[in-house]
Amino acid sequence: MYSALNALAVLLAVSLVQASPVRIVSRQASNDTQLLTDLTTVSGYWGQISPYSDNAEDYFGVQFVGLPSGCQIEQVHTLQRHANRFPTSSEEDGTNDETFASKVMNFTKANPSTSFSGPLAFLNSYEYIMGESYLTGLGASTEFMAGVQFWNRYGRTLYNASVGQVSYNASFANGTARPKPVLRTTSQSRIENSQINWALGFFGPSFQVVPDATVANATSDFDVVIIPEGGTENNTLASYDSCFNDNIDAIGYIGDADVYTYIPVYLASATARMNAYAPAGFKFTTNDTYAMQSICAYETGYIGMSDFCTLFTEDEWAGFENTLDIEYYFDYSYGNPTGRAQGIGYVQELIARLQNQFITSSNSSVNSTYDDNSSQFPLGQLFYADFSHDDVIVSVLTALSMDFFREAPTLTQFPPDPNRHFILSHMTPFGGRLVTEVIGCSSADPAPVQNHRTQYYPTQYGYNASSASNKFIRMRLNNGILPLNTIRGGACDGRIDGMCAMSSFLQSQEGTYALSNYDFACFGNYTIDNVGSQGQDYDGTISAAGIVQ
Numbered sequence: 001m002y003s004a005l006n007a008l009a010v011l012l013a014v015s016l017v018q019a020s021p022v023r024i025v026s027r028q029a030s031n032d033t034q035l036l037t038d039l040t041t042v043s044g045y046w047g048q049i050s051p052y053s054d055n056a057e058d059y060f061g062v063q064f065v066g067l068p069s070g071c072q073i074e075q076v077h078t079l080q081r082h083a084n085r086f087p088t089s090s091e092e093d094g095t096n097d098e099t100f101a102s103k104v105m106n107f108t109k110a111n112p113s114t115s116f117s118g119p120l121a122f123l124n125s126y127e128y129i130m131g132e133s134y135l136t137g138l139g140a141s142t143e144f145m146a147g148v149q150f151w152n153r154y155g156r157t158l159y160n161a162s163v164g165q166v167s168y169n170a171s172f173a174n175g176t177a178r179p180k181p182v183l184r185t186t187s188q189s190r191i192e193n194s195q196i197n198w199a200l201g202f203f204g205p206s207f208q209v210v211p212d213a214t215v216a217n218a219t220s221d222f223d224v225v226i227i228p229e230g231g232t233e234n235n236t237l238a239s240y241d242s243c244f245n246d247n248i249d250a251i252g253y254i255g256d257a258d259v260y261t262y263i264p265v266y267l268a269s270a271t272a273r274m275n276a277y278a279p280a281g282f283k284f285t286t287n288d289t290y291a292m293q294s295i296c297a298y299e300t301g302y303i304g305m306s307d308f309c310t311l312f313t314e315d316e317w318a319g320f321e322n323t324l325d326i327e328y329y330f331d332y333s334y335g336n337p338t339g340r341a342q343g344i345g346y347v348q349e350l351i352a353r354l355q356n357q358f359i360t361s362s363n364s365s366v367n368s369t370y371d372d373n374s375s376q377f378p379l380g381q382l383f384y385a386d387f388s389h390d391d392v393i394v395s396v397l398t399a400l401s402m403d404f405f406r407e408a409p410t411l412t413q414f415p416p417d418p419n420r421h422f423i424l425s426h427m428t429p430f431g432g433r434l435v436t437e438v439i440g441c442s443s444a445d446p447a448p449v450q451n452h453r454t455q456y457y458p459t460q461y462g463y464n465a466s467s468a469s470n471k472f473i474r475m476r477l478n479n480g481i482l483p484l485n486t487i488r489g490g491a492c493d494g495r496i497d498g499m500c501a502m503s504s505f506l507q508s509q510e511g512t513y514a515l516s517n518y519d520f521a522c523f524g525n526y527t528i529d530n531v532g533s534q535g536q537d538y539d540g541t542i543s544a545a546g547i548v549q
Helices: 004-014 039-045 091-110 118-125 137-158 189-203 236-242 254-275 286-303 314-332 339-354 390-399 502-508 512-516 518-523
Strands: 071-081 182-186 223-227 383-388 433-441 470-477
Touching: 039 286, 039 314, 071 137, 071 189, 071 339, 071 390, 091 118, 091 254, 091 286, 137 189, 137 286, 137 383, 182 189, 182 236, 189 223, 189 383, 236 339, 236 383, 236 390, 254 286, 254 314, 286 314, 314 390, 339 383, 339 390, 339 502, 339 512, 339 518, 390 433, 470 502, 512 518
Parallel strands: 071 383, 182 223, 182 383
Antiparallel strands: 071 433, 433 470
């Protein structure tokens, strides 16, 4: 049961955070030596550890973003990432950060008569204050806000909300109880805590018209399925657990190796600049300088500020982001032979829900003991909310063959191309979300609408449920409408508003499992040559013969 104390903590955190603004980005390679000090701009270069901000609806190139007349969103599936966390134990993440912090603190303790100078003077008394892996308070507030936004954007029209209704109502208009929605999460602390705080925002127990200081019934309106994470069990929301080859360094960590080849490419000048302020006997390496950028992002995600954040140019921040793009592209996307396999399980679940079918046996990361029954895998819900990780979202996009993201990040160019497509700050920031909308329309070919239209009530633009027999799919990534016409094979070609007829979308996914080569990609006996040196595009898969598909 969620305690009143926890609820109060969330409310205090939320009071410090405003609704996420839409991120409007016009990036240019600056070739600038001036240090970038605006934290809002800096934080847009933090890849998957960026704070959440909506993409503009047309960010991914879909120019007609309005919902057509005679249409309405009838069902929504959200794959929701956890929000701000502490660094993990990964070598290039928390371990490198902690190594650098220890190096500084050990030096200052052993050499009290010498000191860092200029902008690095704060290091003379610096202490590392972060934990490991857990959700932060700002992360909790981000998830709370995500739940509120999901109600505002989708819940109001899905449930035909009454005037002034600010959150979900567990009863129909006649007073009878609605069937309880089922949410799903993994058992990992930051994922489950994200689900808890998202639910507080969507279901609204802490901001009812009549205040309830005890928040006694905070979880009474919904059920939660908690799928174990951390072992070898099947779990589409933590699919790496059951894909054993992903846990082999030479296969699963191709991108990590590539990161260390790119760090010296973009941080040589910054490292020399840091050494100009270092005392005798202390020497910054490029890995140290990289840790300073990482600590900036994580401290900001924890306490909202950091003295490390004003030490770099915009190009150097662009280089930092490119290292993160490199890591995820070559660990979880087209650049890794397990990329499709790690996303195919969720794609299978999405397809099953769209077709109102249980999954009674598994050939992937699907856990059919959860997916073969209505209590844990209900069919026909108006919305589905699954809580997961950034890498799973990346792998799902890969498994879908969303080729908009196919081009690999550079391993050599600095500054990197600002107009590239695979940019994690726009794909999987903290609190990121991949949303699949099921849209019902009266016409089989509704006229696209260029401009956004707020849906104040379900029937505002001519929607009638009884005549909306034509179903379409539209997907959003952090509010930006995805170009489904870039799904390989052309089944979703023909529209300019990101919508794809349901039958065509299902057709586009008919070969996805075969393309993943799940069994061999995850369990086959194969090796990767020259890890971290080639930037190989595996198309996210590998055949039993070791031939890239």
